[in-house]
Amino acid sequence: MDKEFLNVRTLASLLDMSEQTAYKLSRKGVIPGRVKVGKSVRFNKEIVMNWLQNKELVMIVKTDNLYSFSQAAVILGISPQRLFELTAVPGVEKVNQNNRIFFTKESVRKLVLQGDVK
Incomplete structure (x- = not known):
């Protein structure tokens, strides 16, 4: 069986993001299927x-003022489970749009300042 592979340029184009962001997210484990081939x-x-195609996937959504759940976890350097725990407490502003949870940049900043994310 012959497997097909995408290079980072094709992947980035498919996901509508920069190549640098695609590399970063793949290293963090957000984007699956990463394979090293030589260098x-x-x-x-x-x-x-x-x-x-996974319906349960929280897609990375590019916005000016909001971070998706996945983006916030990557930015904070924590697992999605830990982010869920941290945001279950009152005071963390969440925005629900189209059945997806987003965080304002200010709420992510507050989580960083709390010092609980590392």
């Missing part, structure tokens, strides 16, 4: 496409 990085196309 280069490729992405297993089947794994990536299944990930994109």
